[in-house]
Amino acid sequence: MYSTFSKVDERAAGGSSIFVKDNVIHSTVQLTTDLQAVAIRLSLDKTITLCSIYIPPNSIIDKAKLKNLTDQLPSPFILMGDFNAHNPLWGSKTHNAKGKIIEDFVSQEGLCIFNDGSNTYLHPGNGSYSSIDITICDPSLLLDYSWRVHDDLCGSDHFPIVLEHFLILPNREYHVGNLTRRTGPCLRISVERNFSQRCLRLCKIQF
Known part of the structure; x- marks a missing residue:
């Protein structure tokens, strides 16, 4: 079973939600x-x-709103979601204003970005791919998790982002910078911005 934590703005599409196993x-x-x-x-x-976040x-x-938000997050934290922000720093082919603001904020606050440049979004209208979903963290967590994009949209237009803890992964090798880590059985964190029935299905898929 899962517990659900959600926030929705009735004036806008989207919303944000987290599902977490009860155990x-x-x-x-x-x-x-x-x-x-x-x-x-x-x-x-x-x-x-x-x-x-959405x-x-x-x-x-x-940056003031982002600063206000992260100041309320007990450390260490992971901030992830659909920022609708474009920047080559996390895999976009172009910049937009949000992308520049987030880049500056991450740099000024000394935070890290997990993204490896993979596309995270499929535009339903023109079929183009982009990277607008970002995973930001405290530096102390960067080497604790692997980051990847799941290969199934699961009924959404965003690919789920999967974080897997190195300490409790199945036996695999991962490369982080110049480091090679052999992991040894998995906690998976996946955050979707929509809290509809597809989130319930997402919780049940095999990553």
């Missing part, structure tokens, strides 16, 4: 923000904060 110790993080964001604390090998395509985002 994982977790608690809600109360946020004071007008952003479509929701956060929880998870007790894994260590306690971390996971925050899911920024609509035509909305304006500024």
